[in-house]
Amino acid sequence: MKLKGIKMKLLPNQAQKDQIDINIQLRRFIKNKMLDMQQARYKNGGQYVNKFGMNYLIKVLKLEFPFLKQAESTCLEYACADLDQAYQRFFTGQNKHPNFESRKRPHNSYKSKCINQNIQVADNHYIKLPKLGLVRAYGLERIRGQIKNAVIRKEPTGAYSATIQVEHEPVLLPKTNKEVGIDLGITHLAIQSDGFKLENKNFERSLAKKRRSWERKLAHRRTQALIKIKEAETAGVELDLSEFKNVQKAKQMVAKLNRKIANQREYHLQKYTTDLVRHFDLIVLEDLKTKNLLQNHHLSRSIADAAWVKIKSMLAYKCDWYGKELVLVNPAYTSQICSHCGENTGKKPLRIxxxxxxxxxxxxxxxxxxxxxxxLNKALAER
Incomplete structure (x- = not known):
C-alpha cells in the first residue's frame, strides 16, 4: 500500500474559519514554546528532548495555559514532530538551527491525525474534520481508501483547502521495454533521447506584467497605510494593516496570481510526467544541483520557473507507484561527449x-x- 495526497477546496462557515485560525495560532504557540525549552536546556547543559518527550510536556502546558484545550490535540503533537524533524536535519548538517515562527507571518496550516474515524467523508459534499465538524468541500469523490491524516491550510488568497492522505494501492502499468534519457533545459523544458522536446511555456513570465502591476499597487497602498497608522498613533488611536481593505485586496490579488502560475505549472508537469511513466520502463534523468545553478543571475529566473526539482520528485513517486524505474546520473560532460564514438569534444558556447x-x-x-x-548511455553502462 502506498500513501496518496488528495487536495480539495474547503468552504467552511465563519465558526469553522475561527476554529481553523485558533488551531494555526496554537500550533505556532506550542512549537515556539518547545523550541524555547530546547534552547534553555542546551544552555543549562541538559539533553535534547525528542518528540515523545515533547508530547508529554503538552499535558503540562495545558495545565499552565488552559486555552490550549481549544486546539485540536493531534495538531499540537504534529507541531512537536515537525520541530523534532527540523532538529534531526540540523544534527545531520542538512539545515540550519530551527527558528521561531513569527506571529506576523505564521505557518498557515496544521495537520490532524485520523483517530477512531474522526476524519471521514460524510457524502459527496461534506467531510467530517476534528473540532470543525461537517465542512463543505469539493472533490470528495476522489477519496478512496483508509484516511490517515489531513492537512488543513489557509491559503494566502484567503481560501481554505485540505490535503487528505489516504492509503492507495496503484495498479502497475504494463511494461513497454522502452528506455529514455532526459536532458533538462530552459528553452525546452525537457529534451528526450528519442528527439521529443517539451516546450517551456514560461508561466511565470506570462503573468509577470500583471503581477508586477499589483505588486506596485500593494507597495504604494501599504506605504500610505503606514503613514495613516503613524498619524493615528500620535492621536492615541490604534490601527492595523488588516483594517485597510485596499491593502488586503492588493495582497490577495498578488497571491491569486502566484497561485495561478503554480497551478498552471503543476498541471503541465503532472501531464508530462504521467505520460513518461506510461510509455517508458526506464527513465534516466540528470541529477542537477539547482541550488548552484540559481547563483547565475542571468538564468536564475528561468531556472526557477522551469521547476526541475518538481519534475524529479514527480517522477520519483510515480515510478514507485507504477512499477517503473527512475535513475539519476551525474550530468558532467554529457553535452561534450559524442553519443556515437564517446570522445570528449570539449566545451561549446550556448549559441552552438x-x-x-x-x-x-x-x-x-x-x-x-x-x-x-x-x-541514457551512462545509466545503461552502470547497470
Whole structure:
C-alpha cells in the first residue's frame, strides 16, 4: 500500500474559519514554546528532548495555559514532530538551527491525525474534520481508501483547502521495454533521447506584467497605510494593516496570481510526467544541483520557473507507484561527449545548437538530444 495526497477546496462557515485560525495560532504557540525549552536546556547543559518527550510536556502546558484545550490535540503533537524533524536535519548538517515562527507571518496550516474515524467523508459534499465538524468541500469523490491524516491550510488568497492522505494501492502499468534519457533545459523544458522536446511555456513570465502591476499597487497602498497608522498613533488611536481593505485586496490579488502560475505549472508537469511513466520502463534523468545553478543571475529566473526539482520528485513517486524505474546520473560532460564514438569534444558556447564530432565526423545532431542520449548511455553502462 502506498500513501496518496488528495487536495480539495474547503468552504467552511465563519465558526469553522475561527476554529481553523485558533488551531494555526496554537500550533505556532506550542512549537515556539518547545523550541524555547530546547534552547534553555542546551544552555543549562541538559539533553535534547525528542518528540515523545515533547508530547508529554503538552499535558503540562495545558495545565499552565488552559486555552490550549481549544486546539485540536493531534495538531499540537504534529507541531512537536515537525520541530523534532527540523532538529534531526540540523544534527545531520542538512539545515540550519530551527527558528521561531513569527506571529506576523505564521505557518498557515496544521495537520490532524485520523483517530477512531474522526476524519471521514460524510457524502459527496461534506467531510467530517476534528473540532470543525461537517465542512463543505469539493472533490470528495476522489477519496478512496483508509484516511490517515489531513492537512488543513489557509491559503494566502484567503481560501481554505485540505490535503487528505489516504492509503492507495496503484495498479502497475504494463511494461513497454522502452528506455529514455532526459536532458533538462530552459528553452525546452525537457529534451528526450528519442528527439521529443517539451516546450517551456514560461508561466511565470506570462503573468509577470500583471503581477508586477499589483505588486506596485500593494507597495504604494501599504506605504500610505503606514503613514495613516503613524498619524493615528500620535492621536492615541490604534490601527492595523488588516483594517485597510485596499491593502488586503492588493495582497490577495498578488497571491491569486502566484497561485495561478503554480497551478498552471503543476498541471503541465503532472501531464508530462504521467505520460513518461506510461510509455517508458526506464527513465534516466540528470541529477542537477539547482541550488548552484540559481547563483547565475542571468538564468536564475528561468531556472526557477522551469521547476526541475518538481519534475524529479514527480517522477520519483510515480515510478514507485507504477512499477517503473527512475535513475539519476551525474550530468558532467554529457553535452561534450559524442553519443556515437564517446570522445570528449570539449566545451561549446550556448549559441552552438548542433553537435559535430571531429573524431567520427558525426554532424547535424541536436546538441540537447546528443546530451540526452549520453545521459541514457551512462545509466545503461552502470547497470
Amino acid at each position: 545548437r548542433t553537435f559535430a564530432c571531429p573524431h567520427c565526423h558525426t554532424k547535424n545532431i541536436d546538441r540537447d538530444v546528443n546530451a540526452a542520449i549520453n545521459i
